[in-house]
Amino acid sequence: MAQPIRFRQAPSPLKASCQQCSLSNLCLPLAVQDNDLDSLEDIVQQGRMYDRGEHIFDQSTPFRSCFAVKSGSVKTSIITEGGEEQVTGFFMPGELVGLDSMSGEFYACTAKALERTSVCEFPIEKLEELTGKLPDLQHHMYRLMSQEIQNSHQLAMLLSKNTAEERIAALLLSLSSRFQRRRMSPTNFSLPMARNDIANFLGLAVETVSRVFTRFQNQGLIRARGREVELLDVEALQLVTREFSRQNCQH
Amino acid sequence: MAQPIRFRQAPSPLKASCQQCSLSNLCLPLAVQDNDLDSLEDIVQQGRMYDRGEHIFDQSTPFRSCFAVKSGSVKTSIITEGGEEQVTGFFMPGELVGLDSMSGEFYACTAKALERTSVCEFPIEKLEELTGKLPDLQHHMYRLMSQEIQNSHQLAMLLSKNTAEERIAALLLSLSSRFQRRRMSPTNFSLPMARNDIANFLGLAVETVSRVFTRFQNQGLIRARGREVELLDVEALQLVTREFSRQNCQH
DNA sequence: CGTCCGAATTGATGCAAATCAAAGGATCAC
DNA sequence: GTGATCCTTTGATTTGCATCAATTCGGACG
Numbered sequence: 304m305a306q307p308i309r310f311r312q313a314p315s316p317l318k319a320s321c322q323q324c325s326l327s328n329l330c331l332p333l334a335v336q337d338n339d340l341d342s343l344e345d346i347v348q349q350g351r352m353y354d355r356g357e358h359i360f361d362q363s364t365p366f367r368s369c370f371a372v373k374s375g376s377v378k379t380s381i382i383t384e385g386g387e388e389q390v391t392g393f394f395m396p397g398e399l400v401g402l403d404s405m406s407g408e409f410y411a412c413t414a415k416a417l418e419r420t421s422v423c424e425f426p427i428e429k430l431e432e433l434t435g436k437l438p439d440l441q442h443h444m445y446r447l448m449s450q451e452i453q454n455s456h457q458l459a460m461l462l463s464k465n466t467a468e469e470r471i472a473a474l475l476l477s478l479s480s481r482f483q484r485r486r487m488s489p490t491n492f493s494l495p496m497a498r499n500d501i502a503n504f505l506g507l508a509v510e511t512v513s514r515v516f517t518r519f520q521n522q523g524l525i526r527a528r529g530r531e532v533e534l535l536d537v538e539a540l541q542l543v544t545r546e547f548s549r550q551n552c553q554h
Numbered sequence: 555m556a557q558p559i560r561f562r563q564a565p566s567p568l569k570a571s572c573q574q575c576s577l578s579n580l581c582l583p584l585a586v587q588d589n590d591l592d593s594l595e596d597i598v599q600q601g602r603m604y605d606r607g608e609h610i611f612d613q614s615t616p617f618r619s620c621f622a623v624k625s626g627s628v629k630t631s632i633i634t635e636g637g638e639e640q641v642t643g644f645f646m647p648g649e650l651v652g653l654d655s656m657s658g659e660f661y662a663c664t665a666k667a668l669e670r671t672s673v674c675e676f677p678i679e680k681l682e683e684l685t686g687k688l689p690d691l692q693h694h695m696y697r698l699m700s701q702e703i704q705n706s707h708q709l710a711m712l713l714s715k716n717t718a719e720e721r722i723a724a725l726l727l728s729l730s731s732r733f734q735r736r737r738m739s740p741t742n743f744s745l746p747m748a749r750n751d752i753a754n755f756l757g758l759a760v761e762t763v764s765r766v767f768t769r770f771q772n773q774g775l776i777r778a779r780g781r782e783v784e785l786l787d788v789e790a791l792q793l794v795t796r797e798f799s800r801q802n803c804q805h
Numbered sequence: 806c807g808t809c810c811g812a813a814t815t816g817a818t819g820c821a822a823a824t825c826a827a828a829g830g831a832t833c834a835c
Numbered sequence: 836g837t838g839a840t841c842c843t844t845t846g847a848t849t850t851g852c853a854t855c856a857a858t859t860c861g862g863a864c865g
Contacts, residue, residue, distance in 0.1 A: 381707060385796075389711040403707060405700035412707070431696070435689050442682060448699040449656035455706035456632060456654060456663070460640040462713040463757025467852070498813065506714025508853050513814050529813080529861075545636075718822070749843065759823055764844050780831075780843080 320344065329397030329484065330371050331425070334443030343440070346429040347371075353416035359400070361413040368424045369401035375420025376495040379403075379412045380503070390504040392454070393417070393496060395481050399425075402448050417495040462506045465544075470505040471515045472543040475525070479534055490537065494530040571595065580648030580735065581622050582676070585694030594691070597680035598622075604667035610651070612664040619675045620652035626671025627746040630654075630663045631754070641755035643705070644668070644747060646732050650676075653699050668746040713757045716795075721756040722766045723794040726776070730785055741788065745781040 321332040321344050335343055350370065353359060359370060362382060370377075377394040391412055394400050404410040405427065434441035461470050483489035494501075498516075502509045519525045524540055526533040534540065572583040572595050586594055601621065604610060610621060613633060621628075628645040642663055645651050655661040656678065685692035712721050734740035745752075749767075753760045770776045775791055777784040785791065 381711060383711075387715065389707070389715060391707045391710065403700055403703040406697040406704065407700075411700075411704050431689065431693060435686055435692055438682065438686050441686055441692065444696070445682070445699070446657040448696070448703065449654055449658075449662075452654040452699065452702050452706060453657065453662050455703055455710060456640070456642045459642065459706060459710050459713055459757075460632060460634075462710055463754075464638065464640060503714075506710075509813075510815085510854085511852060514852095517814075748841095760843080761824085761845085762822060765822095768844075 321347065324373070326371075326373065326397040330423075331399070331440070331443065334440050335437055336439070339437055339440075342433060342437070346426060346433060348424040348426070350422040350424045353420045353422070355416055355418050355420075357416050359414040359416060359420075359422060360410045362410055364410050365408060366401070366404045366410050366427065368426045369399055369405075369430065370414070370422040370424055371399050372396050373421040373423050376417045377414050377420060377422075378417050378496060378500055379414050381412050388503060390500055393478075393500075393504070395495075396485060399447055402451050405448075417500075458504075467505075467507050467511050467515050468518070469544055470507065471501070471512065471519070472524075472540045474501065474505060475532070475534065476537070476540055476544065479537070490534040492532060494532055497530075572598065575624070577622075577624065577648040581674075582650070582691070582694065585691050586688055587690070590688055590691075593684060593688070597677060597684060599675040599677070601673040601675045604671045604673070606667055606669050606671075608667050610665040610667065610671075610673060611661045613661055615661050616659060617652070617655045617661050617678065619677045620650055620655075620681065621665070621673040621675055622650050623647050624672040624674050627668045628665050628671060628673075629668050629747060629751055630665050632663050639754060641751055644729075644751075644755070646746075647736060650698055653702050656699075668751075709755075718756075718758050718762050718766050719769070720795055721758065722752070722763065722770070723775075723791045725752065725756060726783070726785065727788070727791055727795065730788070741785040743783060745783055748781075 321327050321330070321340055324330070324332070327333065332340055332343060348368075350359075350373075353375070359377065372394050374396055376396075377400055378390060379392045379394065379400060380388050380390040382388050391403070400414050400422075401410065403412060430444075434444050461473055465473070478492065478494070479489045482492045496504075498509050498512050501507075502512045505512070516525070516527050519540075520527055522539075524534075524536045524543075526535055572578050572581070572591055575581070575583070578584065583591055583594060599619075601610075601624075604626070610628065623645050625647055627647075628651055629641060630643045630645065630651060631639050631641045633639050642654070651665050651673075652661065654663060681695075685695050712724055716724070729743065729745070730740045733743045747755075749760050749763050752758075753763045756763070767776070767778050770791075771778055773790075775785075775787045775794075777786055
């Protein structure tokens, strides 16, 4: 009697159990009916753990899979021939990494664990096959990719139109709402990335990021010590991000 | 005898004929087998003509369809509450507009004809249904969306790391290769967009764009009068775009 | 517990591009 | 053809942020 139960809980060390995963309402499983969840579990592979700083893939890795962050967090960046880096995104548990790589033989970016991180792996061939059978899952993939395009457009907008303060306020608020959706405090969290990564992502110098943090702190908007951040006045931060558009409103 | 021939050429005023379209090797049809082309033609609708400046859709339009540019060209932009505009892309014949809008009820951007433009319309529900049946078409959709993410990341990179000259050289070269793929001269073309749109897209002031154009002209890289542009020294322009990465290469 | 090295902060200076201002050019309507 | 309007170019000035330089902080590790 003990046997079958153990078997149900861990049918295979490589097979992930979406059923029991606390992220199932943030991740791909949210798109599929309960009775189709098995087929998603059939293709997903439990990935290994990555230490802080380890590469999950880089631009010389043949593209085979998308990865869902299970715990920890991931930074993606493009590295040019000249060694120049552009951070393109930060990914938190439940988010899917690799959607920008589905049009080429190799990954279009490099993915690095920002802290000790585990992932689930979705082999792309099997995933495509499955989305062909499950319209809801296909629809969800389209949504995710579309959202990724929108995010990137938002970033471009931030980079081309907004001041350093506006960019950083926007990032803090984005992180805040993403922590909140994961049932963590929206006002009290630990930044997974270094100042350097923030600077690179937002198109700023590290020194500027540092200065804005202290300015926000002096204004009583946040409290920051190292990577620990507390948002003291969310509304004021929202005002900062909107300042720009309001100032330019003609009325 | 005349009747059936007329009927084959124009079976219905609303139904497009991908078979006879010169863009079929750039557009969605390139992904499907000849014998499946019918089913694609069944769902595509011949859109109407748009005059320069006309909106194809805007951010208050319920999202129903993606559009392939048939002739002319299209500009997409996000318009914020404050009326601020961020140009997110320029689309040429064969390219698909609306992929960024598949995750919401309304279009995520505003699409405007830059010149007299015609489009083909792909109702999204029917398109999703069809991609569920045709794995090649589904794969192609994933590729297109992925490419769009990459393009947007490239833009973000350009905006955050490159000088005005580098940005404009990159845009000119991008347009050049896109004209070339459409069997038009890669060195001698007419810009579909105004200086203002270029400036907005690249995160610059109009004046800066104008200045860089004259600087390039004085250096003998291009010849520009109004929207007519001739690339005189493509290699030098490529050097300008790479200058940045080379300068920062530590070796 | 002290040492070391990368990360973060703070200050001083310089520059690329924005902004302000104004004059030409092109395009359209009438 | 002739204004009117918008688009583009050119020049003068300002400015936000990068860059350079120098501490200070903090965590890893013997």
